[in-house]
Amino acid sequence: MKDPITVEIIAEGLEAAAQEMLLVLQRTAMSPIVYEVLDAGAGITDAAGRLVASGAGIPTFVSIIDRAVRAVHAHFGEDIRPGDIFLTNEPSQGGVTHLNDVAAVMPVYAIGRRVAWVGVIAHWSDVGGGVAGSMMAGAGELFQEGIRIPPIKVAEGGKILTHVFRLLKTNSRLPDFLEGDLWAQIAALKAGERRVRELARRYGYEVFVDTLNEILEAGYKRALQGLANLPQGDFALEEEQDDGSCFRVRVQIRPDQFVVDLRDNPDQMPGPYNLYRDATEIAAQMIFKALVDPRREGANAGFFRPLKVITRPGSLFDALPPAACGFYYELRMRVYDLIWRCLATHHPALLPAGHFATIGGTVLSGRNPDNQKAYVLVEPQPGGWGAFWEGDGVSTLFSAFHGETYICPAEVAEARYGLEVERMALNEEKGGEGRYRGGKGFVRVYRMRAEALLTVGFTRTRIPPWGLAGGGPGTPNRVEIIYPDGSIRRLGIASGVRLPPGARVRIVTGVGGGYGARGDSEGR
Structure with missing residues (x-):
């Protein structure tokens, strides 16, 4: 194990960098939904895309950053260089939620090697589609909800790709706000890149990378400690929804595992009321965090290792492209609340x-x-x-x-x-x-x-x-x-x-x- 003081200094430095990114985004954004409501998030991953630190903002946004990084890895392979900045809002390719929420990620290089990634996500007020605001109740396909952005570069080697800006602005009813919010995200990424690079240079590549692994392992151990204090067993719930349908969940809690089974649920809908699998998994992560370690700030990829989410492809909670998902957030709220009620019903002193x-x-x-x-x-x-x-x-x-x-x-x-x-x-x-x-x-x-x-x-x-x-x-x-x-x-x-x-x-x-x-x- 590394010197615990060094581990703590680097861990706190990463958390501070994530908070600074969010603050930069808030202070430079054009849209009130970002700078007043703070419909945004920030996070830092290791070089492989494992979440190691997060800022405030919307908790469910934080775990989008690691998924966006992994999607970029899958699409670009070795074609990733210092100064590159990537975007995605595609729900099945690192965007996770709906098309309004756009993730921007950037690799961090220090001492000649990639050591981490920084990322921010923000709600863009309009990305096209059938209605202003891009959430269309009558949408039957993702195509109707706005511009889809698979992992793409918006900057290459430090040079902004202006043609990407033009493409995005052309597809929005509020092009100036879109441009302003995108520049705010870029500014936030550069602030985070600078802070993380300083940490890596100060302690050296080996110490920095080993410390990230220590942070992830500490998160895993913290999760196991919390799991040991939860009631062990198998729990189930069926709940009627507003439209008369029923949602079902099974939760299995063991000393080393927390399993959420959502397979027995309706098929995906033709309307915009669907979740892609990553969004479902994040909802389970949030209730897992609230149960296992409610008083400590932050979580990381190691912390979530004991969590397993089982879904059925083609269902509401594991929709297949091009399923519409403009109102995904209400269905994700239902997943969260379903797990919450399931456990609270059996253990009313728990929640x-x-x-x-x-x-x-x-x-x-x-x-x-x-x-x-x-x-x-x-x-x-x-x-x-x-x-x-x-x-x-x-x-x-x-x-x-x-x-x-x-x-x-x-x-x-x-x-x-x-x-x-x-x-x-x-x-x-x-x-x-x-x-x-x-x-x-x-x-x-x-x-x-x-x-x-x-x-x-x-x-x-x-x-x-x-x-x-x-x-x-x-x-x-x-x-x-x-x-x-x-x-x-x-x-x-x-x-x-x-x-x-x-x-x-x-x-x-x-x-x-x-x-x-x-x-x-x-x-x-």
Whole structure:
């Protein structure tokens, strides 16, 4: 084993480099979805593409970086040089999620050899496709959702390939924002490359590479320690979904292995409600991290070694190209929540009751009436979390795997988009009763000053968050259009819905599930 002090210094240096990349991206991006909401992530891998460090941002984005690096390796082989920068958004080729999320990765060379990779991923507001915002409820194939970017070079030997910029910009309704966000990603990569190269040069190639292996091995040992403290056994759950279908999961926990079996689930859909296998695996990684090592920051490829995810090709959770996946995030939330509920039901002291469990993707597009510039607002929504064995649930927090994201300030939204944020408040509806109460959801009302289009992706709109240990259920999520004549239309997943001037969009996210029976002596 290497000197533990050296290992710790290099490990912390890599974490700091990943955080710096995310900060550079945030401070230089053009789009509020990146610089305000922080719909982004950053990570560092070893030369082989194994994740060794990560920044804040969306946790599920971090594990995209290693997959993007491995996809680049598969496509380019030895045609990788210092100064090269690669992009991908292809879900089956390192992009993992949907076409809006674009991963950018760059090799790091020091002392004449490749020692690591740095990567960032950000949500681009529009990448083409059938509707503004590129999430099309009626899409039947990936081709309809925007420009597909297999692993390609956007810079070669340090020289930016301007023709790639032109191609990407031509396929976006917001070309200037796309270009600005891409430059921000490049700036973030270069900042990370500089920091990692400095570390490698300071300690030398052998020490640096051996330390990365030590970091991965330490992650594996930490995971085994956490696994040993979990209840061992085989667990299963079947849960009805909003559309009446059933999702099923089996979880097997052993001292050295955590197995998630999702084979017994519906076939992939003709619409944009599918997951490619990598996205499913990342959802399982997030709940694995929450269970095995919830209090320590960061995870790496070694940490996830005990996790095994079994899927069936051609199913919702292992879709085959060219399956549409614009609303992938809601299905991935369902996978996460399914595993969570499965284990919480059998061991109620292990996890809280159900939370509002939706990303609540909301996209408004149109032209700002003050300057006639095109805009695309993209925002997730917070909601209520479930109560647990020691207290009430948290109110208005983002969903369980959405991590370090934020609400876009009303002032920014109104200035950039030319609409009004008329209300932001707690959801005071009754629900989530029990010894401890579920956290409150969130109410947000947008008022259109000019004609606009609405796209939304919400689940748990019919079936509320589940209570635990006798606690009551929470309340469902809902999206309502309130038209100027007073009529109301309710939505769950929809795209390109026309809004006349004066229309309001009211978002109401659910109250979390309660914990414990209401009649308990500690009831409230």
